[in-house]
Ligand code: KIV
C-alpha cells in the first residue's frame with residue numbers, strides 16, 4: 065500500500081496573516097466546513113493566544129468540525145500553550161503546534177536569546193504541551209536558515225519530549241527545491257530518533273518555489289505532511305498552494321506513489337470561498353483554479369481536445385469542481401436545478417434557510433441577467449451577506465446619475481443596526497459618489513487602500529466583483545461585493561468592509 069501524505073491546511077492561520085486577509089469568526093467557520101468537505105487531514109484554525117477573536121474562532125471550529133484534526137498555533141511558552149489547549153477542548157482530535165525560531169539571525173536579533181536558552185525553551189514547551197494534548201507539532205521557525213548541528217540538537221530533544229510531528233519551515237521562502245529536499249533528508253538521517261515523528265514541510269513563496277520546494281521535501285526528504293493554504297494565501301508572496309500540491313501529487317501518482325484523503329471535487333468551491341471572503345482575487349492563469357486553467361483558446365488545442373481530451377489536458381476539470389454540465393441556468397431554472405448545480409460545484413450550504421436565501425438571490429440575478437454561469441453561482445453563494453443578517457451595515461438600494469460634462473450624483477439607502485438610513489453625495493465618478501453617500505452616515509474615517517473590479521464570467525453581461533480594502537487605526541480589512549451593476553457591487557463591498565472594521569479585535573502576529 066502507498067504511503068499517506070497528510071494535508072495540513074493553514075489558510076485560517078498563516079493565510080489569514082496576510083495584511084487585509086483577516087476573517088471574522090463566522091467566515092472562518094464557513095471555510096473550515098469547506099475544508100472538512102475537502103477532507104483536509106489537519107485544519108490549523110488560528111493562533112488562540114493572539115487575540116480573543118482568534119481564541120473564539122479556534123474554539124468554535126474545534127466544537128463544530130469532527131472529521132479533521134483541529135490545530136492551534138502557539139509560541140513556545142506555557143501561557144500560549146495553555147490558551148491553545150483550552151480553545152481546543154471541544155475538538156474530537158486536537159493538535160498543538162508550538163514554535164520557536166532557531167536561526168542565528170532570529171535568535172539574536174528577534175528573540176534576543178542564546179541558542180542554549182532557545183534549546184531549553186523548546187524542550188520545556190513540548191514537555192508542557194504533551195501533558196495537555198497528545199498530538200504535538202513542533203516548528204523551528206526559520207528552520208531552513210538554521211545551523212544544521214543546532215537544529216539536529218533541538219529536534220532530537222523535542223522528539224524525546226514527545227513531539228509527534230516535526231515541521232521544517234522555510235519561513236522566508238529562501239529555499240531551492242533540491243537543497244530543501246536534501247536538507248530534510250539530512251536532518252532525518254542525522255537525528256537518531258527521527259523515525260518517531262512525522263516530518264512536515266512548510267514553504268513560503270517569496271521566490272515562487274513554495275510548491276516545488278514542498279514537493280522536493282516530500283520526494284527527496286521523505287516528508288509525509290505538507291502545510292499549505294487555499295489559493296496559496298499568505299503573507300508577502302504567500303504559502304504553498306493546496307490545490308497545486310494536491311493535484312501535482314494526484315496527477316503524478318506514478319512518480320510520488322503517495323495516497324491522500326482529499327476529495328478534490330471541492331477544490332474550486334474552496335478557492336472561490338477564500339477569494340470572496342478575503343478579496344484576494346485569483347489570477348485567470350492560476351493553475352487548477354484560475355478561470356483559464358482548463359480553457360483552450362488556440363484552434364489547434366481546441367481541435368486536439370475535441371478529438372481526444374488527453375492531447376492537451378492532464379487533469380479533468382470536473383475532478384477539481386468545474387462543472388462538466390454545460391447547461392447554463394437562467395430565470396426558468398427551478399430550485400432543484402439550482403440545488404443540483406450547487407452539488408456539482410461541490411457547494412454545501414449550512415441549512416435549508418441558506419439554500420432558500422441563495423435561491424432567492426439566484427432568481428433576482430436571473431431577472432437581470434439572462435445566463436447564469438457557474439462563476440455567478442459560486443459568487444452568489446459566497447456572498448458575505450448569506451448567514452450574516454446580524455451585521456451592522458446592510459445594502460438596500462442605490463440610484464445614481466452621471467452624464468458627460470456633469471458631476472455624478474448618487475443616493476443610497478442602507479441599514480445601520482437594522483434601521484434604514486439614506487444619504488446622497490456628488491463624486492468624481494458614480495462609484496466615488498456612492499461611497500461618499502455611505503460616508504455621510506457611516507463617518508468611518510477609514511482610508512481606502514485598494515479598489516478593484518473583476519468581471520466574474522468575462523463579458524460585459526457578467527457580474528462585477530468588487531474588492532475594497534480599507535485601513536483604519538492600523539487595521540486593514542477587505543470587503544467584497546458582486547452585482548451586475550458595478551456601482552451597486554462597489555457599495556456592497558464598501559459596506560462589507562465597514563462591517564469588518566467594526567467587528568475585529570487586535571492580535572499578536574505569529575512571526576512578530
Ligand atoms: O513560516 C513559519 O515559520 C511559520 C511558523 C510559525 C510555523 O508559519
Ligand code: ZN
Pocket residue numbers: 078233235266268
Ligand atoms: Zn509560515
